[in-house]
Amino acid sequence: MSIWELDFYSRPILDDNGKKVWELLVCTPDRSLEYAQHCPAGQVNAAWLKAQLSELLSTASDPPQRIRYFRKGMASIISRACTDLGLPLVPSRRTFALSHWIQEREREVYPQHPNYQLPGLPPVAMDQAKPQSLPDALLGQQWAYVTLRAGDLEEWPTDFGEQFDLSPLGLDPDTIVPGIAIFSPRAMALAAWMSGLEPAFVAFDGGQRPGWVLETGTDERWLLSAVRDEGGLGEGKAFEEAKKRAQNVHFIAVQVNPNQEQLAGFWLLQETDL
Incomplete structure (x- = not known):
């Protein structure tokens, strides 16, 4: 079964207008597919995401039977884009390849950008829900x-x-x-x-x-x-x-x-x- 792991979120770099750069990352669990695309600050919406996924699907040799994403706060945008394309969506933290790729980019890619911003303090940890x-x-x-x-x-x-x-x-x-x-x-x-x-x-x-x-x-x-x-x-x-x-x-x-x-x-x- 072909699985894609997806993240659509802001990164620690700024554009020429001083606004956070958003980025779409898509990979397969074996990382034979790796797709990265910056999103203009004014186009962070389901329509832009749908267009990027549609383009990626048109060139994919093995279309996904499932797309996993881990950011609950992005569920609305991701869900609208994937639903319009008929892509089965699964909220999941089984995005291990994607997590490793993001960590690599945080070490090796983003710091090379001229408008790189050092990450701020991590957010205060919220109390976890009782199991x-x-x-x-x-x-x-x-x-x-x-x-x-x-x-x-x-x-x-x-x-x-x-x-x-x-x-x-x-x-x-x-x-x-x-x-x-x-x-x-x-x-x-x-x-x-x-x-x-x-x-x-x-x-x-x-x-x-x-x-x-x-x-x-x-x-x-x-x-x-x-x-x-x-x-x-x-x-x-x-x-x-x-x-x-x-x-x-x-x-x-x-x-x-x-x-x-x-x-x-x-x-x-x-x-x-x-």
């Missing part, structure tokens, strides 16, 4: 903290799931990548539901109410499991430390039980600064 309880369809009978070598994160034969190219990260093959394995006799149905959520990353929250949180879509949060003992706290800390050493790469696996190697679902994840 929701998982739907019954996503409840497993058991789960476990597990690990794999980065070199073993090959394309697993599964009915559901998704991976992404790790080569730009330069991870050593022996790097330990942490993950969560969810076990259920309904593994296939659970994996199908999980696929529809667009899983982005898992985080251990060691705050006042410790627990494992699954982040999906653009801002959805789900409580995988609460933690009430020291052993669980230690496991959560170990997960976050291993995740940091692996450049925040981790995974979720879904299978019937710990003794069965066949996976119903496998998602490679990464917590990114979007």
